[in-house]
Each structure stands twice: as C-alpha cells, then as structure tokens.
Amino acid sequence: MATALIEANRAGLSNDKDTLYLLGGVALMVFGAGLILSNPMIRRYMSQLGVGNLAQTVIPDVERYFKLRSM
Template structure:
C-alpha cells in the first residue's frame, strides 16, 4: 500500500486520481439525493416543512432562462 502511494506521487498521478475520486463522490451524492427526493413520502414530508414541490416552482424559472439564452 505504501509503495503504491509512493509510486503514484513519483509519477505525478496522485492529483489526477484524487480529482477522479472527488468527482465520483460528488456524482454519487447528487445521484443519492435524487433517489431520496424522488420518493413520494419524502416529498410529502418536505411539503409539510414548507419546501413544497421543488420541480413545479423551479421549472418556470428554468424555461425563462432558456428563452433568454436562446435570444
């Protein structure tokens, strides 16, 4: 294990590997949050807390953004 770590830093690949791990972790967190928020029970609890339906409130803003960007 220690020899592998020394070899990757000697070759200069350690930062590339760390970046891939970081981006992979972020992707897994976003995917997991999407899975949790797609559950109807969770959405019902969130609406009780005042968050409401995020998709319905955000979609008009996104459509307006794409219309402005297309001009």
C-alpha cells in the same frame, strides 16, 4: 522523460485521480439525493415544511433562463 512521468504517478502526484474521485463523489451525492427525494413520504414531509413540489416551482425559472440565454 517517460520514467520521470511514471515516477511522478507512483509518488501520488497525479491530479487526474484526485479529479476522478471528486467527480465520482459529487455524482454519488446527486444520485443519493435523487433516491431520497423520490420517496413519497419524504416528498410529503417536504411539502409540509413549505418547500412544496420543488420541480414544478423551479421549471418555469429554468425555462425562462434558457430563453434569455438563447437570445
């Protein structure tokens, strides 16, 4: 039984490694987007496009969502 599991991992049939790569990639994308959006010039450009300050716009909706969820 144990040798079959070891052979399956050697053959590349492990889903754990694929899941780890997927979650690592998502984490890197979120981190990169945070770095880009923390730049003042990018925020100024986004406000000129009409997005404004996204955090101030979204926070009341998130608070309302958590209030409704806690009921």
